[in-house]
Amino acid sequence: MTLPEDRAGEDAVVTIALDVLGGDAGPEVVADAALQVLTSQPGIALILVGPSELTRQLAADRSISDRVEIVHADSAISMDEDPVRAIRNRPQVSVNVAAELVHNSRAGACVSIGHTGGVLAAATLTIGRLPGVTRAAVAVVVPAVEHDVVLLDVGGTVDATPELLAQFAHLGHAFAQALELSDDPTVGLLTIGSEPGKGDALRRLAHEQLLALPLRYIGAVEGDDVAIGGKADVVVTDGFTGNVVLKALEGAAINTATQISKRYADPAPALEVGQSFAIGAHAGAVLLGIDGVSVVGHGASTAGEVAAYVALAARVVRHDLVARTAAELSDTNQ
Amino acid sequence: MTLPEDRAGEDAVVTIALDVLGGDAGPEVVADAALQVLTSQPGIALILVGPSELTRQLAADRSISDRVEIVHADSAISMDEDPVRAIRNRPQVSVNVAAELVHNSRAGACVSIGHTGGVLAAATLTIGRLPGVTRAAVAVVVPAVEHDVVLLDVGGTVDATPELLAQFAHLGHAFAQALELSDDPTVGLLTIGSEPGKGDALRRLAHEQLLALPLRYIGAVEGDDVAIGGKADVVVTDGFTGNVVLKALEGAAINTATQISKRYADPAPALEVGQSFAIGAHAGAVLLGIDGVSVVGHGASTAGEVAAYVALAARVVRHDLVARTAAELSDTNQ
Numbered sequence: 001m002t003l004p005e006d007r008a009g010e011d012a013v014v015t016i017a018l019d020v021l022g023g024d025a026g027p028e029v030v031a032d033a034a035l036q037v038l039t040s041q042p043g044i045a046l047i048l049v050g051p052s053e054l055t056r057q058l059a060a061d062r063s064i065s066d067r068v069e070i071v072h073a074d075s076a077i078s079m080d081e082d083p084v085r086a087i088r089n090r091p092q093v094s095v096n097v098a099a100e101l102v103h104n105s106r107a108g109a110c111v112s113i114g115h116t117g118g119v120l121a122a123a124t125l126t127i128g129r130l131p132g133v134t135r136a137a138v139a140v141v142v143p144a145v146e147h148d149v150v151l152l153d154v155g156g157t158v159d160a161t162p163e164l165l166a167q168f169a170h171l172g173h174a175f176a177q178a179l180e181l182s183d184d185p186t187v188g189l190l191t192i193g194s195e196p197g198k199g200d201a202l203r204r205l206a207h208e209q210l211l212a213l214p215l216r217y218i219g220a221v222e223g224d225d226v227a228i229g230g231k232a233d234v235v236v237t238d239g240f241t242g243n244v245v246l247k248a249l250e251g252a253a254i255n256t257a258t259q260i261s262k263r264y265a266d267p268a269p270a271l272e273v274g275q276s277f278a279i280g281a282h283a284g285a286v287l288l289g290i291d292g293v294s295v296v297g298h299g300a301s302t303a304g305e306v307a308a309y310v311a312l313a314a315r316v317v318r319h320d321l322v323a324r325t326a327a328e329l330s331d332t333n334q
Numbered sequence: 335m336t337l338p339e340d341r342a343g344e345d346a347v348v349t350i351a352l353d354v355l356g357g358d359a360g361p362e363v364v365a366d367a368a369l370q371v372l373t374s375q376p377g378i379a380l381i382l383v384g385p386s387e388l389t390r391q392l393a394a395d396r397s398i399s400d401r402v403e404i405v406h407a408d409s410a411i412s413m414d415e416d417p418v419r420a421i422r423n424r425p426q427v428s429v430n431v432a433a434e435l436v437h438n439s440r441a442g443a444c445v446s447i448g449h450t451g452g453v454l455a456a457a458t459l460t461i462g463r464l465p466g467v468t469r470a471a472v473a474v475v476v477p478a479v480e481h482d483v484v485l486l487d488v489g490g491t492v493d494a495t496p497e498l499l500a501q502f503a504h505l506g507h508a509f510a511q512a513l514e515l516s517d518d519p520t521v522g523l524l525t526i527g528s529e530p531g532k533g534d535a536l537r538r539l540a541h542e543q544l545l546a547l548p549l550r551y552i553g554a555v556e557g558d559d560v561a562i563g564g565k566a567d568v569v570v571t572d573g574f575t576g577n578v579v580l581k582a583l584e585g586a587a588i589n590t591a592t593q594i595s596k597r598y599a600d601p602a603p604a605l606e607v608g609q610s611f612a613i614g615a616h617a618g619a620v621l622l623g624i625d626g627v628s629v630v631g632h633g634a635s636t637a638g639e640v641a642a643y644v645a646l647a648a649r650v651v652r653h654d655l656v657a658r659t660a661a662e663l664s665d666t667n668q
Contacts (some may be wrong), residue, residue, distance in 0.1 A: 055621040145593075223578040224588070244556070244571075252582070252586035253586050256587045256591055257590055262601065273594045
C-alpha cells in the first residue's frame, strides 16, 4: 500500500466530537472527562454534543471555555430502542449529531459512551462505510504481556462468514498500523489447536481465505495468545467469540487480582492492576471500516476512562486510520 | 430425579486406571504422580497401564507396591494419528486398555494425559455413551472468585446444535451435583449481552430449548461470569467457544499475575497464584455422557497435576457421576 501524503502532523490539534449523553451515571461524568482532556492534552479540542443549555451549564460549572465548542442535540437513544429506527426517526439524537460532525469534517472523530448499537448505526448510516466494506467491525486493543494486541470483531457481527473474517483482517491490519504496533502487523485467526483442519467450519474456511491475502498471516492463534500476545499483532474472530473472549479476559483479570491481593499485606497494587486489566467492559472500542473515526465506550465508564477514549480517538486520527484503511482496501480490490 | 441407591461410600477405595503413556515428558511424570497419589490418598488404588516391563521398572524405581497393579498395553496414540482408526486397528494402545478396565468394572475411572481425541475415542468406542447421549462433552471446573463453575463443552464438539447444547445442560447439571457444587445447580448459556434476542443464531435457538428443560436455567451469562462465578453453577457453550474461553482465562491469569508481580518486592506469591489460575491448558477435563468416568489432562502436565486429575476422577466416582447422569437423562426422556 502507499501511505497517504496528506497525513496530519503529530502536532496539529485534533477536534473530537464528544457525546455528552448516554452514560449510565449521567452527563457529569462526560463533562469531567472533557475537563481532564482539555487540561492535560493541548493537542485536542472538543465539540461537546448535548442539549445546549445543559451542556453550557456543565461546561460553566467546570470553567471549561478554551478549545471547546457546544453543538446542540436533543436526546440519547435508550437501551430498548431499535437504534437504526431511532436514528432514522430522530436524527437529532446526540450520537448521530456527533457522527454528522465527523461526516462534515468539523470533527476528526466522535466518541460516545451511549448504546453501542446506536453508535454503530450512526457511524454506518451517517458517516458511511468505506468502499468495499460490507460490515463495520468493532476492535479493541488488549494490553497483552508481550505487547498490545488488536482484537476484532468484539460484537459488531455475531454470525460472520469466512469472507467477512478476511475483510476484518484488512481492517485490523490498518488499525494496528495506525496504532504503530508494527510497520507490517502480523495477523492470526483465533481458533482451537494449531494444527491445520482444527477449529469449526467457519474457521476452516476462513483459514483458506486468509492464506490468500497479501498480509503476514501467521495462521492459528489460541485464546491464551490474546492476553499473552507476542504471536500476532491482530487477532481476527467473529463478533460473538470476540465479545465472549473480551469479557472472559475481564473476569479472569479480576479473579486473579482478587486472589493475589489476599497474599500480600498491601492488597492495593494487585487490585489496581486487576482493574486496569479488566478491560472487557471498559476498553474503548474503535469502529473499523467507517469513513471516519468513531470510538465507543461502556456506559458505566469513569471520567478517566472517557478521557482515555478521547485520547485513543485522537491517536488514530493523527495516524491516518481512515486513509490507511481506504488505501489498504483499494490495493486489495485492484 | 431419584438418587441412585447403590452409591459407593465416601470411605470405599476407588480404583483408577492410569495411562502411563502419552505425556510430553515421558512416563516418569505419570509414575511420579502415581507415587504421590499412593502416598497421600489412602482411598485410591491404581492400575498402571503401560508396557509391562517399563511400567514394572518405573514402579520399582519408586518403591511402589501397595494398592497398585500393572496391566500391559502396547503403545500410545501419536498426535498425527486419526484416533478412531488407531483404536480400531490397535485396541492394545494404552488409553484404550485403560478404557476397557473401566468398561469391565475393574476400575472406577481412567485417567490419561495422552491425545485428547484418543481419550474421547476410547471412551466413546470402548466404554460407550449413556442412553440418549448423542455426543460426549468435555467439561472442566473453573476456580472462579465466588465458587467453582462447570464449563462445558471445551473442545469435544466444535459445531454444536441447539439440541446438543440442551443435552450439555443436563450433563453439566449432573456433573455439578457430583462435584457437590449445589444440590440443584443453576445452568446458564454463555452468550453476549443479557437481553433476550442477543447472541448468534445458535444461542437464540438454544435459549428456547433450555427454557423448556426441567432445570434451573437462569438464561444468559457473559464471558466474565465464567471466571467471576456466582451467577450460574454450570455454563453451557459449544466446544469451539468453550476452548477459546478456557485458553483466554489462562492467558489473562498469566498476564495479570505477571504485571502484578512487578509491583511487589516479592513477586513469588503473585506468580504462584497466576500459575494456579492458569487452568486453561492444565485443567483436568472430565468426559460427560459416557457410561464410565474418564479424565483427560494436558500432555505437558506436571506430576502434581496428574495426581490432581486422579483425585478429581476418584471424587466424581465417589459421588456417582455416571448413575446421576443416567438417572437425569432417563427422567428427561420419559
